[in-house]
Amino acid sequence: MNDTPGWASPGSAPSEGQEPGASGPAEPAGRPNPEQPAEQPERAPQEPGVKWSKEQPQAGQWSAPTVRPGPTDPAPPPGQGWGAPPPGGHGGPGGSGGRGAWGGGWGGPPPAAKPGVIPLRPLGVGEILDGAVSTMRTHWRTVLGISLAVAVLTEIVVVLLQGLVLDNSSTEALNDPSATLGELTDAMGDALLNSGVVFLITLVGTVAATALLTTVTSRAVLGKSVTIGEAWRDARPQIVKLFGLICLLLLITAGIVTVGALPGFLVTLAAGSEVGVGLTVLGLVGAGVLALWLMIRFSLASPTLMLEKQGIVKAMSRSAKLVRGSWWRVFGIQLLATIIANVVASIIVIPFTFLAATLSGDGVSGFLNTAGGDIGWTFLIVSGIGSVIGAMITFPITAGVTVLLYIDQRIRREALDLELARAAGIQDHGTGATPGS
Structure with missing residues (x-):
């Protein structure tokens, strides 16, 4: 006997005892018309759970009744193929109902595991930015x-140097129309x-903050906290590298x-013509484009060096490999993060600058008119x-976005999410989650 349902999914093999191409088991001849139901004989009471008669033919003697076409056999209604459920749902009029076709009950892939600030799958732009902010908020x-x-340390050194050592008086010659060439040269120098x-000095502070925050962000991805001392011990061997x-990248750009x-x-210098000026501008534009392309290509070298414990040249090579084919995406995300960080910092720094000009005695107008x-x-x-307040916001955002971009590129190219899941203690982590943009 065959108890296979008649609404098998398309492409599946025919059930045992069923002809290929048949959509369900054969029905006995002489079935009454649904529009004119025949009188049903009274059913004998059966024991609970018994669905078949106790008297069955011996094995091998039962055969399916022959279906004879006749006027009593109603034609199937149009559109009632294998792709549409019977009236009332999959179970017919008395079935469970409430569901669509055979594929309608699938709810999509399971969500990716999220042990920390990001889900362990390819990330979208919003998830990268949110991960950087979540790291700052959670830890x-x-x-x-x-x-x-x-x-604070960086700004103290800068303020002391500007107030005690650095001389800004000579820069007044830059706004003096009667200044000689020597005075202008000294002022520019x-x-x-x-x-x-x-x-x-700012670069040294940025390097230290990036090194420490890279460690914090990498732990936050796994849902693990880290103290300042632990971050320093982990990052200290790589700070000099x-x-x-960063100095090498600046030298390349220069x-x-x-x-x-x-x-x-x-x-x-030789001709003093406009051709030389135009050639200089054209050369600067071309050099700027090339420098920007290289900086984005090597933008993931910093987290590579810190997290993979690589050397300088190897970190640059790894960054170029990870960015290859995704230059515009990496550039767009880095640019967006930089704009957001600078806008937020400007909202804080500009009012303090005007307040400082007001309290210094010259007033805002004096500050604006003094070069x-x-x-x-x-x-x-x-x-x-x-x-200082602005740097407290910009450091975590820029460093966090760079680290999460590095992790995202490795997930896309090297299935790093599997390693992260094992490190976070997640079992049976797969890659079936919907990837980000």
Whole structure:
């Protein structure tokens, strides 16, 4: 006997005892018309759970009755093929009902495991940004502690240098129409020196914050917390390499810009014509495009160096491999994160700058009309407080987005989610979840 349901899914093999192409078991001849139901004989009471008669023919003697077409056999209604359920649902009029066709009950793949701040699957743009913010919110003591400590130390050094060592008085010559060429050259040299010193100190702070926050974010992905001391012990062996990596990237950028501008600069010095100026501008534009392409290509070298414990050259090679084929996506996410971080920081820094100008004695108008000269301690301290608060926000966002981009690219290319699931203690983690954009 055959108890296979008659609504088998398409493509499945025919059941035993059923002809291929038949949609269900054969029905006996002389079935009454559904529109004119015949009188049903009274059924004898059966024992509970018994569905078949006790008297059955011997094995091999039963055969299916022959179906003879006749006027009493109603034609199947149109559209009632194997893809549509019978009236009342899969169980017929007396069935369970309430469901669609045979594929309607599938609810999609199971959701990906999320032991920490991100699900363990390819991430979308919003999930990367949300993961960076969630890391800052969930582990706020460690994240804000690291950012605050680095920002305060960096800003103290900058304020002391600007107030005691660096000389801003010579930069007034840049706005003096009667200044000689020597005075302009000295002013530009002093301005570049001051900016270079401040940039170098800020770079050291950025490297330290990035190294520590990379460790925190990588642990947050697994749902594990980390203290500032643990983050420092884990990141300390790689900090010197990270500083060397960032300096190397800056030297590459400076070299590309110099090579791009050099031909036009030489033509300008030799001929002094507009052709030289145009060639210089064209060279700078081309060099800027090439430098941007390389910086995005190597943008994942920092988390690679910190998390994989690689050397500088190997980290750059790994970053180029991970970014290959996804340059525009990585560029867009990095640009969006930078814009968001800078906008938030500006909302905080700009009011402190105007407050510092107001409290310094010259007022806002005096601050706006002054291009150089000595900067008072009041202005330096108040504006420095705003810079510290802004850095507390920008450090976690930029570092977190970079680390999560690195993890996302490795999940897409190397199935890193399986390793992360094992590290988080998740059993039977698969890749059937819907990927991000």
